[in-house]
Amino acid sequence: MDENRKLRGVLTLDDIRPYLFNKEMETSQTVAQIMKAPPAVLHRENKPLDILQTFDDTGVWNLPVVSESNNFIGFISKSSILMSYRQLLKEYSD
Known part of the structure; x- marks a missing residue:
């Protein structure tokens, strides 16, 4: 992967x-x-x-995801997770 994709800060x-x-x-x-270092970094292997x-633990709404070699992959948003969870609850309650 391109060296410029290394996570250096947010x-x-x-x-x-x-x-x-x-x-x-x-x-x-x-x-x-x-820019500053994120309070935590997630990996593809995280459960x-x-x-x-x-x-x-961090109290933030977005966290970066990196590969094993610290290459930036993307972000995970807490709000997206919560919206998906609400949608699942709605589907199960119908």
Whole structure:
């Protein structure tokens, strides 16, 4: 996989919001300078219950998924999991 796909950090709206609404803040910073390490990283091999526990432990709504060699694969969203769960409950209750 392309070396540029290695996970180095994440950038959230909360991270850039201060720069959007405060004209006095330093505006020459790059994305690389603002981004930070995620509170946790998930792997393809993680079990669903472990993923849910990681979301509970970290209190975040999105977590990156990486391969064994730390290459970025994508994100898992807690809200997507909860929406799928609600849909399943609805289907079972009908």
